[in-house]
Amino acid sequence: MGIRDPHIVDFSSNINPAGIPDSAVSALRRGLGRAAEYPDAGSLDLVSALARYTGLGRANILAGNGAAEIIYNFCSTLVPGRRVLVPVPTFAEYEAASRLAGCRVSFFKTMNLADDLDRFVSRIPKDGCVFVCNPNNPTGSMISKKQMSRIVAAASARSCMVFADECFIELTQNPEESVISMVKRRENLLVLRSLTKSFGLAGVRVGYAAASKETVRILRNVKIPWSISCMAQEAGIAAVKDRRHLQRSRKIIRTESEFLRNKMSQIPGIQCSPSSANFVLVRTRQDSARLQKKLLRRGVLVRDCGNFRGLGSNYIRVAVRTRRENLLLLRALEAVA
Incomplete structure (x- = not known):
């Protein structure tokens, strides 16, 4: 509004x-001293910090200007024109980005995906993509790692990508239900995270994706250079150190x-x-x-x-x-x- x-x-x-960690506030102040400089186009230090934070390799991490940049680049680059399945109600940007990329979007009505998992799996499109927000916005419902793994496996059998939005999972009481470690062995999985939510950096705009090396390579090639400011990079690095x-x-x-x-x-x-x-x-x-x-x-x-x-x-x-x-x-x- x-x-x-x-x-x-x-x-x-x-x-x-x-709110924001004190360390990130201090980093933002330091970043002001670099306001006259161009930021690192590849956000290399931030990517390294995120890799250490997630336990993944740097080649598995893509930093973005908030989560939205990654959602739109994913749809326009990796699934343009394909069939997309979106559980609803959920975050509206999945539909908006998919339609902008010319995707054929279908919807699966559920207030709790865990209760309707069999029907959802049966609807996974061949050569397409499914979006799963976990925990889901706006319902707050959450599926387990085992249930998400089942979706990823079923999608893989149909050459279908899975976009798992975990922007809120670190603020749940069960963050271990994340599937972020699976990106090292599942080529069809991308996991989205946001420091906006986890560390309160809404106005700073730092998000990231974890995915296979090939998926990250493709998305890096289409990413707008210098999209993450010096201050945002400094704040992101400081934030993820403060577990x-x-x-x-x-x-x-x-x-x-x-x-x-x-x-x-x-x-x-x-x-x-x-x-x-x-x-x-x-x-x-x-x-x-x-x-x-x-x-x-x-x-x-x-x-x-x-x-x-x-x-x-x-x-x-x-x-x-x-x-x-x-x-x-x-x-x-x-x-x-």
Whole structure:
């Protein structure tokens, strides 16, 4: 919505409630001293830091200007014109990027892919691509590593790519369910990550993909040079060195997510979906756009989910924030729900 009012508490963006690591803030300040320089076009130091962080080789890592750059380059370069399967509701950029690349997009309606896995696997297109957001935005549902591995194997048998978006997985209580290590042996798998979500660097724009050496090579050849600023590279390098920040973040999210869901569920007309992520999908008896406006007048911005394919006009999504901020949301909801 373009809201930048300091008096508005933003629950519409799923940013780490612990904020940016202090080390990344210091790195951003250092990066200002290089503002007159061109950044390293290949982001080599950042790629090396990400390789160490993930336990992969540098040839398996592609850095990007946020996750969106990678999504669009992937679709235009690796799957143009192909058949694409997208579970819905989910992040809208998969559909947008696929259509821009001339793909034939089909949808699979599910609120929890784990419950519908057999049907989903049967729909995997030959010589195409499937997108899986894990945990899923906006539902917060999550599939296990074993279940994702089954999708990757079934897709491989049909010469189909799997785009696994794990931008929120590091903020879940089960980050070990990631399939990022599988890219070394599965040519048809790409795993997307974002420092925007994990380390709170939304305004800095740093994302990365992990994939086979050949997939990374192809994507590097089409990547816009100098797309990651000096400051973003410095902040990214500093952030991934601070694993304790993620541990602190998961602790906050575990406590506050449980608190928020329990309290919201006690409000008449509010129904919370189970969530593994740092956000909660909420079904309301009111029209979501109307409810969003009512809450905004009380200083709280939530995500109206009416434009998510596969959801109706009675869903909002709220990010898990600090206890003080979550109490503001609860008071506002109690007043208008």
